[in-house]
Amino acid sequence: MVLELSQAEDAIAACADTAIWALSEGELIAALDTAHRxxxxxASVKLALIRELEGRGTATTHGASSTAVWLRERLxxxxxxxxxxxxxAAVLDTGNPGVxxxxxxxxxxxxxxxxxxxxVDTVRTAAGPEAADKSLGVLVEWAGQFDPTLLRKLSTRILDHVAPDIADAAAAAALDAEARRATRDRHLTVSTLADSRLRLTGVLDSETAGLLRAAIDPLCAPSGPDDQRTPGQxxxxxxSDVCRLALRTGELPEHGGDPAQVVVTTSYDGLIRHLGSGALDTGLHLTAEAVRRLACDAAILPAVLSGAGQPLDLGRQRRLISGPLRRALVLRDRGCAFPGCDRPPRxxxxxxxxxxxxGGxxxxxxxxxxCGHHHRHLHHSDWTVRLTGDGHPEFVxxxxxxxxxxxxxxxxHRRT
Known part of the structure; x- marks a missing residue:
């Protein structure tokens, strides 16, 4: 397979060098259809390779917490x-050879x-393998006409075409399956942008969507006739208000040995003189105004640092790394320091x-x-860690x- 893929790569590279402007419109369309096919x-080959790597546990062997994390770093x-x-890859490997x-x-x-x-999985469960085979043929035919979103809508009534005698009863089962898929596909991604903002993306299941709406809708109304904020703002x-309310309850679980809290590091002089900006333990930066606003409703914890900004050595009087030392460690490493890991400090x-x-x-x-995974991995593998001349960790x-x-x-976690 490696040889064949290498030959295919060479052929595609040759196509990339072709003078596309010289093609007729018909040739352009034909070439587009072929390239898409x-x-x-x-993609089928890639999924097969991923499934085999997943089965062999390659990601764990290489130190990643999952195949998805390994793929992110590799690809x-x-x-x-x-x-x-x-x-x-898992879905196509399990009972779906036709797909x-x-x-x-x-x-x-x-x-x-x-x-x-x-x-097809839903039809197989509801009506048996023969109906599943029929539905596969119908759906593949529909796929030549409809995009995935419309195909999903049409598929809810597939039994009307392949097993009309049980279509109504199976419709309820299809709804249950859709609910299970919603639970499976739920996710929330928090991405850090270059300017210290966060982008939230994700898909909420119906129950969580209802909870979110119930929590934020009362707070989304304009504050008055002069409110110039957009609906998105x-x-x-x-x-933001919901998060503040949750933090004030004192009922959130601990993270990293500390209560749920917002940790801001700034200088005392800068805070008093209304000049100092600050940094969150997540690595995001705040303006001096934002630091002062948070300080109005916060406990201020002093820490004595050396001239280079390092906390004083606690020696062997304490074994646990907590308090000011942990906060300094968070500011230095900004998250799990193992190569390729994006786990946050908490x-x-x-x-x-x-x-x-x-004796350390x-x-x-x-x-x-x-993070927990890489902490265990470091203790049970041949990886080693050391600090470099600039005071940051590197792994061998x-x-x-x-x-x-x-x-x-x-x-x-590198800041730019």
């Missing part, structure tokens, strides 16, 4: 895109394959580089922030993974 056939994908690939073949022959797209696979501010634990039991002290120079992979054992760093 090849893209879907390659430079977003986590949602990587998860969709892993999920679809897999349709994708392999370029008759359907990956998005249509997901819809068809879900529908009012929803944003309503979500999901992480402090790891002694030289173990406490072996509790200090910033002997600590690194790791085992020789079987990288014979040259080139040190690696985490770039997901």
């Amino acid at each position: 090849i893209e879907q056939r390659l 430079r994908l977003t986590i949602p895109a990587a998860r969709r690939l892993v999920d679809l 897999r073949d349709a994708l392999a022959h370029g008759h359907i797209t990956m998005e249509q394959a997901r819809v068809i696979a879900d529908t 009012r929803r944003h501010d309503a979500l 999901w992480c634990e402090a790891h002694h580089i030289e173990h406490w039991a072996d 002290d509790t200090s910033l120079t002997n600590a690194v922030l790791l 992979p085992p020789a079987w993974l990288d014979p040259e054992q080139l040190p690696r760093r985490n770039h997901y």
